[in-house]
Amino acid sequence: MTNTTFLDTIEAARYLGLQKTTLEAWRSRGKGPQFVKLGRAVRYRRPDLDAWIESRIRHNTIGGDAA
Incomplete structure (x- = not known):
């Protein structure tokens, strides 16, 4: 975890x-x-926040809770 x-x-x-x-x-x-x-x-680690944002990307409005 260098330079985090x-x-x-x-x-x-x-x-x-x-x-x-x-x-x-x-x-x-x-x-x-x-x-x-x-x-x-x-x-919070910035890479974890970025990964969480990426995991929220959706291609349609169908689906469960985004949080």
Whole structure:
């Protein structure tokens, strides 16, 4: 994990164009992008956010919950 950029919840939400509370709610429900716990701090790795975005790409509107 060399040279990994970690973002806090506010930074990750801004990066994704979401509200901080949305990420917090998804985290508590086991949804959304992967995150890392460092002690009591929650951090998101930029590559995980990018992978999560890529996994959300859809070619039609048929399908389940995108979160």
